[in-house]
Amino acid sequence: MASGASPQKQANAVSRRARKDQTRANLLQAALTLMGEGRSFTSLALREIAREAGVAPTAFYRHFRNTDELGLALVEEVGITLRRLLREARKMDVAPRDMLRRSVSVYQDYVKLNRLPFVFISSERSGGSRILRLAIRNEVTHFTNEMAQDFRLLGLYPNLPTASLQMVCSMIVMTMLAAATDILDLPPDQALLEAEMSENFVQQLKIILFGATHWDQDLAALSAKPGRKDEA
């Protein structure tokens, strides 16, 4: 019995801490759920979140000082969701036939599977709370940088300068997030609309990647006169 000095310091420390973590998770999930029902974060009331989570309003303060702090915790959570997306993308075979279309399909499934986190990202990325907005943009920037790094490691676009690669990736991410809001607003059982949307999504990415491929070609000529191929 009295063998170790302080036994079970973390070994069996599941009960109380785990319960606390659970209600904390419930609070976070409750906030996400409410936003999934078409509410903006800044319109969420503390009592409302607590009610949805099934705890007394005052229990909220055991976990967060105020709703803003909960919002930042939510940002961290969606950051994890984004990182997981990248990890799954890395598992994909590099350059099989029709890879772009397949990536788009995987992404669409991922968004639909993680509906609430993407609703949160979409609506609060340009949303009311400045603190939240900047925090989310920070996560998105990290996501973009990791994507650029993956491109480098995969040997894609080896001729592209790093700064340009980052810019290309930021365009891809911008397109992905724009597509996410479309996916989220898509009424279910509208296969035709969804197919149209996917096709648009694919073509947009094609344009961006086309630009990345021919980066050094004659992009500079565009600022002079777009549309006419001849002329000095």
Next chain:
Amino acid sequence: MASGASPQKQANAVSRRARKDQTRANLLQAALTLMGEGRSFTSLALREIAREAGVAPTAFYRHFRNTDELGLALVEEVGITLRRLLREARKMDVAPRDMLRRSVSVYQDYVKLNRLPFVFISSERSGGSRILRLAIRNEVTHFTNEMAQDFRLLGLYPNLPTASLQMVCSMIVMTMLAAATDILDLPPDQALLEAEMSENFVQQLKIILFGATHWDQDLAALSAKPGRKDEA
């Protein structure tokens, strides 16, 4: 005096109707102002808007059934702002040297000059209220279509199929709106940051327009294997 049967039907009818229109405008402006201070639309309280507008809460009901209706009126107003932007863009000389950069500069000024409407568009385009979100996306779609039509009339990208032209324009608009949120969040007196942002903006547009110019070239090849220029 008693010359016409019903005189002053519209001639001097400024007093009452004009006053009503004024307080209505005050309510709309009040809502925009509050959102400019970092609040989402769904978090705005009716009494709060009325207070900011300098009228009694009950006066609100003389103009709107509820806050949602005011939101839709706001969407109409920002639609006008977008149309005005297009009208000013049409006044620009076609194809002077460095036109793209100049367009970007004009757009930046326009966003800064119409801060509140763009804050509204940015935050509510993917925001909480579904009704508002769809209404704004509708306005943005109109804006995109008009832009595509202008491209046609100007003879830009004559070889591009209409559907593709619309897609390109939607990418341009997407980029513009993403840039708008950057512009709005930019701290003042940060010329360096602003210049970097502009440069990014310009390059993103270059990529899109480059894709539009070489649309028929070999975009299809991308889906096979991006990055390697050789190989079958």
Next chain:
DNA sequence: ACACATTGTGTATGATTGTTCACTGAAAAA
């Protein structure tokens, strides 16, 4: 085994919310 620490509850309070109602005063219509 026992004292402590901590998570969650219940109650209370003052402020603010949306909405109703009867009203006022001045512009418009007669």
Next chain:
DNA sequence: TTTTTCAGTGAACAATCATACACAATGTGT
């Protein structure tokens, strides 16, 4: 001139809000 219309007011209502405090219950460390 007289009457009507109507934008805006102010008081009242029940509901909800954020937050504070004392308290209960229970796992944890000694």
